[in-house]
Amino acid sequence: MTAIRFKKFNIDIYKPGRSSIRNIKKVVKLSANESALGVSSKVKKIISKKNLSFFRYPDPKSKKLRMQISKKFKCDMERIICGSGSDEVIQMLCQLFLKPKDEVIVPQFSFLMYRIYAKIVGANVIFAKEKKFKISVTEIIKKVTKKTKIVFIANPNNPTGTFLTKNELIKLRKKLKKNVLLVVDDAYYEYMKNRNYVSGLDLFKNKENVFILRRYHHNSC
Numbered sequence: 001m002t003a004i005r006f007k008k009f010n011i012d013i014y015k016p017g018r019s020s021i022r023n024i025k026k027v028v029k030l031s032a033n034e035s036a037l038g039v040s041s042k043v044k045k046i047i048s049k050k051n052l053s054f055f056r057y058p059d060p061k062s063k064k065l066r067m068q069i070s071k072k073f074k075c076d077m078e079r080i081i082c083g084s085g086s087d088e089v090i091q092m093l094c095q096l097f098l099k100p101k102d103e104v105i106v107p108q109f110s111f112l113m114y115r116i117y118a119k120i121v122g123a124n125v126i127f128a129k130e131k132k133f134k135i136s137v138t139e140i141i142k143k144v145t146k147k148t149k150i151v152f153i154a155n156p157n158n159p160t161g162t163f164l165t166k167n168e169l170i171k172l173r174k175k176l177k178k179n180v181l182l183v184v185d186d187a188y189y190e191y192m193k194n195r196n197y198v199s200g201l202d203l204f205k206n207k208e209n210v211f212i213l214r215r216y217h218h219n220s221c
């Protein structure tokens with residue numbers, strides 16, 4: 001009898017950001033978007049008052065939630081997908097769009113899950129150099145080939161904290177062919193107050209060939 005063999009992947013494991021720093025007592029960790037304020041009182045109230053069936057599976061199509069999201073953000077409900085965190089949606093994107101040997105472009109310093117899920121489905125991950133820790137549209141475009149299927153960027157970027165301006169984002173989408181999906185991860189858009197910044201959702205809402213990722217603040221409302 002032969003033993004079961006698990007597939008091996010040549011993938012670095014995900015390393016979460018540090019939550020503690022020596023000699024600093026109170027560290028507010030932003031890289032995971034966890035609320036520094038604890039669970040919202042509104043959430044607590046809803047959980048305690050309503051007769052919620054947490055022991056049942058939720059609606060797999062998240063219909064009510066998607067309706068509310070589409071109203072709030074004024075976008076077509078049919079274009080919204082909900083996942084168990086952005087991570088699950090990144091995984092779905094890789095499964096839906098990629099086949100082995102396809103190419104995925106990610107910036108040199110970028111959120112690790114893009115490359116992890118792309119590699120799991122057998123795609124090749126191509127790194128685009130950054131300039132002074134900032135994503136470079138020119139460097140991304142240089143890396144595009146016939147095999148390119150997805151370009152992932154987080155704006156602002158994690159872990160560098162730098163961002164692409166509205167014009168740079170528009171330029172990036174324009175320079176990519178229509179068969180390349182541009183994924184703009186808006187995970188940290190709430191932190192941005194700069195005038196020349198615009199969130200991926202505000203810029204590309206209801207447009208073709210762009211996928212926007214948004215997440216809720218953990219433990220908040």
Ligand SMILES: Cc1ncc(COP(=O)(O)O)c(C=O)c1O
Pocket residue numbers: 031032033084085086087088111154158185187215216
């Ligand atoms: C840029 C970026 N995108 C997505 C995620 C994953 O988000 P979620 O916790 O919703 O899966 C993170 C988590 O740190 C992130 O930094």
